[in-house]
Amino acid sequence: DAKTTQPNSMESNEEEPVHLPCNHSTISGTDYIHWYRQLPSQGPEYVIHGLTSNVNNRMASLAIAEDRKSSTLILHRATLRDAAVYYCIPGRPSTGGGNKLTFGTGTQLKVEL
Amino acid sequence: SQTIHQWPATLVQPVGSPLSLECTVEGTSNPNLYWYRQAAGRGLQLLFYSVGIGQISSEVPQNLSASRPQDRQFILSSKKLLLSDSGFYLCAWQGTYNEKLFFGSGTQLSVL
Numbered sequence A: 001d002a003k004t005t006q007p008n009s010m011e012s013n014e015e016e017p018v019h020l021p022c023n024h025s026t027i028s029g030t031d032y033i034h035w036y037r038q039l040p041s042q043g044p045e046y047v048i049h050g051l052t053s054n055v056n057n058r059m060a061s062l063a064i065a066e067d068r069k070s071s072t073l074i075l076h077r078a079t080l081r082d083a084a085v086y087y088c089i090p091g092r093p094s095t096g097g098g099n100k101l102t103f104g105t106g107t108q109l110k111v112e113l
Numbered sequence B: 001s002q003t004i005h006q007w008p009a010t011l012v013q014p015v016g017s018p019l020s021l022e023c024t025v026e027g028t029s030n031p032n033l034y035w036y037r038q039a040a041g042r043g044l045q046l047l048f049y050s051v052g053i054g055q056i057s058s059e060v061p062q063n064l065s066a067s068r069p070q071d072r073q074f075i076l077s078s079k080k081l082l083l084s085d086s087g088f089y090l091c092a093w094q095g096t097y098n099e100k101l102f103f104g105s106g107t108q109l110s111v112l
Helices: none
Strands: A009-013 A018-023 A032-038 A045-050 A061-064 A070-075 A084-091 A107-112 B003-007 B010-013 B019-026 B032-038 B044-052 B055-058 B065-070 B073-078 B087-094 B107-111
Touching: A009 A018, A018 A084, A018 A107, A032 A061, A045 A061, A045 A070, A070 A084, B003 B087, B010 B019, B019 B032, B019 B087, B019 B107, B032 B073, B044 B065, B044 B073, B055 B065, B073 B087
Parallel strands: A009 A107, B010 B107
Antiparallel strands: A018 A070, A032 A045, A032 A084, A061 A070, A084 A107, B003 B019, B019 B073, B032 B044, B032 B087, B044 B055, B065 B073, B087 B107
16 A cells, blocks of 8 residues: 655644645555545545546545646635544555555644634 | 444453454445554554455454355454454555545454
8 A cells, every 4th residue: 555644733724724734655556536524523525536537526536636636625625624634545446356545644724723 | 325233332352352343334235345444543453354255365364253144234253352352443445446544433342
């Protein structure tokens, strides 16, 4: 599995954009980059994923570096409800079926008024 | 729509007692199913995954076992709990042609 490096914590003010970085320098050519977030006492929630091109959905945007060794999750306007642990996870479907994703410790995002 | 149910929400068990956690999925067929554990302040550790009935893959050697007696039912068990089995247990499902994992609400297990 590709190793990832994320800041332990980040802070943001409400209504401001947030850029959450992730380094995955050992990523393989077929690994997708997944982002999940986990609110306190809840299971993780899918945010976004991509392979090479930047991706946008209603929750966030994902910017992937051209060499794919890093990516950035962008929350365009942070709200208090975005305070969570954000996980960056390289991974791909295994040949035996399933898609085993390894969650690290992620980045704790704190959002203040 | 698909839903995942996991129970109980919290559980306090003495050391040496058995464990059975159940997870069921509705609204889909032949899902991939996963059990994860999260120790306090740590990341999620994949324990077991299953791609079909009776098919279980174990990711780490441990005091736990898993079974999938029906297509949409995944059970995590232990014959004798250890203190180190305490943690937040999460079940997740994934569609056959879908990258996304959908998690249940979790079970907070305290072994005393």
